Amino acid sequence: EAGVAQSPRYKIIEKRQSVAFWCNPISGHATLYWYQQILGQGPKLLIQFQNNGVVDDSQLPKDRFSAERLKGVDSTLKIQPAKLEDSAVYLCASSFIPASSYEQYFGPGTRLTVT
Amino acid sequence: AQTVTQSQPEMSVQEAETVTLSCTYDTSESDYYLFWYKQPPSRQMILVIRQEAYKQQNATENRFSVNFQKAAKSFSLKISDSQLGDAAMYFCAYRSARQGGSNYKLTFGKGTLLTVNP
Known part of the structure; x- marks a missing residue:
């Protein structure tokens, strides 16, 4: 079974530029999560999708971050314009719902550096 | 809101020895799941391992086991026979x-960096 795929693995941009990350979850997984992991901290949920609908985006900075999940499969997370404090690893995870199987499977992450 | 605290930023262990990583949490819920991720x-x-709060028996997975203390809201991970x-x-x-x-x-939580010394 293929795992969660993410691209790019690394990205360096200047502040005020825009950037987009892509995630392809495990086939059949209805729920998709984007986490932000700042250096020295644990991952923090930014947004959660159930199929192509948003379930929780309470911690997404909506003035600069946006996300979508096309046709309930792939997802993109965009930052526009980027700030220095957005430097972090962005992790995508997916899980199969109904929640009888509750494990979240994580991708390798995208390391973003904003200069 | 729930919070998870890991008070050990770094730990080290000798290869083949045993190490315990600590975790405490705060919640008002009675039913929940706890996990250790690597x-x-x-x-x-x-x-690595998961624990259902309604189960009194501590979870084990090969060399990994947990000590789940629900009343104390404590959930530690023990790694036996540590490997590189x-x-x-x-x-x-x-x-x-x-x-x-x-x-x-x-x-x-914020995580614990484990170093294994040969």
Whole structure:
């Protein structure tokens, strides 16, 4: 079974530029999560999708971050314009719902550096 | 809101020895799940072990076991016979057992960096 795929693995941009990350979850997984992991901290949920609908985006900075999940499969997370404090690893995870199987499977992450 | 605290930023252990990583959490819920995730330098997060709060028996997975103290809200991870491949960042995480919606999200601690010395 293929795992969660993410691209790019690394990205360096200047502040005020825009950037987009892509995630392809495990086939059949209805729920998709984007986490932000700042250096020295644990991952923090930014947004959660159930199929192509948003379930929780309470911690997404909506003035600069946006996300979508096309046709309930792939997802993109965009930052526009980027700030220095957005430097972090962005992790995508997916899980199969109904929640009888509750494990979240994580991708390798995208390391973003904003200069 | 739930919080997860890992008070040991770094730990080290000799190969073949045993090490225990600590985790405490705060919640008003009675039913939930607790997890330990491992994040090697390649950054892909891997589930190590999970515990259902309604189960009194501590979970074990090969060399990994937990000490779950519900009343104390404590959830420690014991790694026996440590191997070089165990070196990684370890995260403790909490998830509500409530069904639906945002209840499936994980709340993580800040992590413990484990070094295994040969």
